[in-house]
Amino acid sequence: MNEKQLVGEKAVEYIKDGMVVGLGTGSTVYYTIKKLGELVKGGLKIKGVPTSELTAALANEEGIPLVDLKEIEALDVAIDGADQVDSHLNLIKGGGGALLREKIIANAASIFIVVADSSKVVNQLGAFPLPVEVVQFGVDMTSRKVACLGCVPKLRVREGQPFITDNGNYILDCDFKRIESPAELEMKLNMIPGVVENGLFVNSASRVITVENNEVIESVK
Ligand SMILES: O=C(CO)[C@H](O)[C@H](O)COP(=O)(O)O
Known part of the structure; x- marks a missing residue:
């Protein structure tokens, strides 16, 4: 098994x-x-x-x-x-x-x-790019704000098209490499207008x- x-x-x-x-x-x-x-x-x-x-x-x-x-x-x-x-x-x-x-x-x-x-x-979160769900409106602006928190966000694409969630939103996969404070990052991400939720639990x-x-x-x- x-x-x-x-x-x-x-x-x-x-x-x-x-x-x-x-x-x-x-x-x-x-x-x-x-x-x-x-x-x-x-x-x-x-x-x-x-x-x-x-x-x-x-x-x-x-x-x-x-x-x-x-x-x-x-x-x-x-x-x-x-x-x-x-x-x-x-x-x-x-x-x-x-x-x-x-x-x-x-x-x-x-x-x-x-x-x-x-x-x-893992010992520390971050090597897996953090998924962040964002509304479609203003996605480039939102992505730049997310990048200011120290990552490289990439719009998730499937079969050549942006991936759309069950809620009709996009996903930014955000490569932080190492996340020092998950609790702080979870809050900071969710304070950015356009971010719906992030994958830190x-x-x-x-x-x-x-x-x-x-x-x-x-x-x-
Ligand atoms: O968060 C998830 C889906 O949004 C999954 O639980 C996570 O990606 C793990 O998936 P898998 O069990 O296929 O490795």
Whole structure:
């Protein structure tokens, strides 16, 4: 079993009957969703809240009942992947472009579980370019303001066209190399007009499930 499958499936151990579960986006949480689908077919009663259209489609295929955020007050658990995780359990997310909905859902959940293969674990965040979601209007201006914080922002492009998020926005992938203070940077970025949200998740994860020397390791806050 590959590491993504190992950690992705491990996370379902925290899901119990009756829970409202935030369903993340990406190739690791894919295994969580597939496993939850199996359990639902076997009688597990949960409701899922998807963090992206892609995840909504996968959850539908797997027969996981979905609920709209406006129909609930809070989530019991959210499970999601990450692009980088540091030793304080701070994260970079948004490699799949779903960071805004992922942050809203992680924030609304009592417990936020992160599933990450060993390649995601780092001493310091920043080598992975930080995804920043920005509105289309004035993107060049916004990009210059973001660059003033010490990075090189690059507009995300897919198949020759700017990548558009599920919310109709662009993504700037911002190469900071090293992020000394994730909390400070998270705030500074979000104060720039035109920035909708950024992929720094600070003090957000309750539990990180990863792999070390072929063994599943769990770190808790
Ligand atoms: O933040 C994300 C999507 O916006 C993903 O969770 C992150 O990119 C990790 O993805 P993967 O599990 O495919 O490596």
